[in-house]
Amino acid sequence: xxxxxxxxVIKKNIVDNLDDVEVGDIDPSKGMKDYGANSLDIIEVxxxxxxxxxxxxxxxxxxxxxxxxxxxxxxxEHVASK
Amino acid sequence: xAQLSNATNFxxxxxxxxxxxxxxxxxxxxxxxxxxxxVKQAFGFFFQQFLAAPKSNTEILSTLDGQRRRVINLTSYNxxxxxxxxEVLQAVKDSIDKYGLSASGAPLVSGxxxxxxxxxxxxxxxxxxxxxxxxxxxxxxxxxxxxxxxRKGDVVILDEKGHKSIIDGVTLSGAKLVMFxxxxxxxLAAKLELYKGKRCLVIVEGxxxxxxxxxxxxxxxxxxxxxxxxxxxxxxHSSLMFGPGGRGVAEHFGLEDKIGISYxxxxxxxxxxxxxxxxxxxxxxxxxxxxxxxxxxxxxSPIIIAGLIKALEVATRDSSLRDKLWENTKYxxxxxxxxxxxxxxxxxxxxxxxxxxxxELLFRFAGEMQMAGLFLQPVDYPAVPSHAxxxxxxxxxQISKEDMDNALDIIENVIAKGLKKAxxxxxxxxx
Numbered sequence: 001x002x003x004x005x006x007x008x009v010i011k012k013n014i015v016d017n018l019d020d021v022e023v024g025d026i027d028p029s030k031g032m033k034d035y036g037a038n039s040l041d042i043i044e045v046x047x048x049x050x051x052x053x054x055x056x057x058x059x060x061x062x063x064x065x066x067x068x069x070x071x072x073x074x075x076x077e078h079v080a081s082k
Numbered sequence: 083x084a085q086l087s088n089a090t091n092f093x094x095x096x097x098x099x100x101x102x103x104x105x106x107x108x109x110x111x112x113x114x115x116x117x118x119x120x121v122k123q124a125f126g127f128f129f130q131q132f133l134a135a136p137k138s139n140t141e142i143l144s145t146l147d148g149q150r151r152r153v154i155n156l157t158s159y160n161x162x163x164x165x166x167x168x169e170v171l172q173a174v175k176d177s178i179d180k181y182g183l184s185a186s187g188a189p190l191v192s193g194x195x196x197x198x199x200x201x202x203x204x205x206x207x208x209x210x211x212x213x214x215x216x217x218x219x220x221x222x223x224x225x226x227x228x229x230x231x232x233r234k235g236d237v238v239i240l241d242e243k244g245h246k247s248i249i250d251g252v253t254l255s256g257a258k259l260v261m262f263x264x265x266x267x268x269x270l271a272a273k274l275e276l277y278k279g280k281r282c283l284v285i286v287e288g289x290x291x292x293x294x295x296x297x298x299x300x301x302x303x304x305x306x307x308x309x310x311x312x313x314x315x316x317x318x319h320s321s322l323m324f325g326p327g328g329r330g331v332a333e334h335f336g337l338e339d340k341i342g343i344s345y346x347x348x349x350x351x352x353x354x355x356x357x358x359x360x361x362x363x364x365x366x367x368x369x370x371x372x373x374x375x376x377x378x379x380x381x382x383s384p385i386i387i388a389g390l391i392k393a394l395e396v397a398t399r400d401s402s403l404r405d406k407l408w409e410n411t412k413y414x415x416x417x418x419x420x421x422x423x424x425x426x427x428x429x430x431x432x433x434x435x436x437x438x439x440x441x442e443l444l445f446r447f448a449g450e451m452q453m454a455g456l457f458l459q460p461v462d463y464p465a466v467p468s469h470a471x472x473x474x475x476x477x478x479x480q481i482s483k484e485d486m487d488n489a490l491d492i493i494e495n496v497i498a499k500g501l502k503k504a505x506x507x508x509x510x511x512x513x
Contacts, residue, residue, distance in 0.1 A: 019258070038259050038260060038261045039242065040249065040259065043095070043098070047098070047099030048099070050099075051099065051101045056092075056096065056111065058088075058091040058092045058093070058096055059095040059463075059464065059468075060091055060093065060463060061091065063467075063468060063469075
């Protein structure tokens with residue numbers, strides 16, 4: 001799976017879970033909070049994306065991640081090691 | 083199925099989203115995780131059985147070794163000792179033959195007794211509001227009040243350290259939940275600016291329950307007045323304790339008239355169980371129609387209300403209980419600070435001891451303290467940030483000097499010396 005495909009999964013879940021956000025609006029160098037997500041929305045997006053990718057990463061490892069791009073990098077590590 | 087490489091890195095936060103195909107089963111890897119020996123040991127600390135009342139000195143059936151053990155108890159919320167106060171217990175005994183065990187109905191239908199009416203009126207007067215709704219649980223109070231008054235299209239702006247009951251109330255209401263950084267007034271103003279024009283409610287807590295710090299209420303009031311946003315304050319950990327009259331943090335700051343809705347629990351300083359909100363008469367009347375946890379729950383037991391009427395009287399007839407609480411809190415904090423422990427920014431009877439990121443140390447120290455005779459429960463991630471795991475002391479007016487000194491000796495021997503031995507410097511950790 002490519003990084004772009006992982007980013008597309010995350011973008012789809014952002015659109016599904018946040019109001020008034022379109023796929024074309026999302027810049028991966030930004031964080032979900034920039035699109036109006038609160039901490040519960042972020043948990044929802046991350047959980048849905050992990051389910052789609054069939055991986056499970058502890059929240060404690062995700063605490064310092066700030067951008068969608070960094071989240072995709074973290075997901076890729078786990079997709080690759082499956 | 084996703085694999086768990088290291089069970090101890092996971093927490094309950096990781097299994098909330100259930101991806102099991104069978105809805106009658108938890109997530110596929112949840113059972114594996116719960117059966118991991120390290121996870122089992124950590125969960126072994128919870129659900130400790132009390133074999134007597136939640137006094138400062140009591141007896142538990144230890145889940146660590148199955149033994150009955152006398153312990154100094156710094157975990158229960160019995161801040162003013164009212165759960166075991168002889169006058170309160172007598173009031174309950176005196177009421178039971180007349181009123182029975184249960185209200186046997188929802189408040190609108192058949193669950194309202196003269197005791198409920200009397201106590202609600204007393205609480206409204208105490209909080210200097212028009213009227214009051216009594217809920218059967220503290221959780222249900224926040225859920226019901228917020229769900230009863232907020233609607234889809236509205237915005238609730240909540241301090242990020244707000245309680246789960248507030249979050250659940252907002253979710254149920256359909257309103258948008260927006261969190262501002264803890265006690266960060268610039269962020270609060272930015273969020274109000276962002277949602278200007280919407281129906282906004284700002285929710286703060288008097289004392290934040292995991293940190294023991296206070297809301298910056300004067301600044302919150304100033305900002306909210308600028309934006310015309312009403313304030314809902316959760317005084318679960320401050321009612322009966324703060325302010326010259328014990329009315330809470332709003333009284334402490336002299337700002338009671340700036341509060342739209344005052345919420346409190348009846349299970350902490352009040353010593354029983356339940357919750358309440360006090361507000362203007364029109365809003366309370368409206369909520370009677372829409373606050374589902376109020377009008378679809380059985381009313382609180384009348385004998386509990388009888389005890390609460392006495393508890394309110396005992397706690398407010400003079401300041402002796404709260405004076406004792408603050409005397410004990412001051413002494414205990416000074417001794418803990420003398421040990422070089424990180425107490426966060428506590429300003430209240432809730433005193434965290436922050437030990438850092440190690441779950442292994444958190445549970446080891448908790449076990450050693452219990453074996454030495456101190457019941458002080460660990461607070462783990464996700465209840466608190468993973469870098470700031472902690473113990474949370476609930477100070478009480480009823481604890482004796484001897485028990486305080488014994489507890490302090492145990493904390494020094496186990497936590498202070500244990501952290502030093504492990505080479506952990508906690509003072510720079512942010513709460």
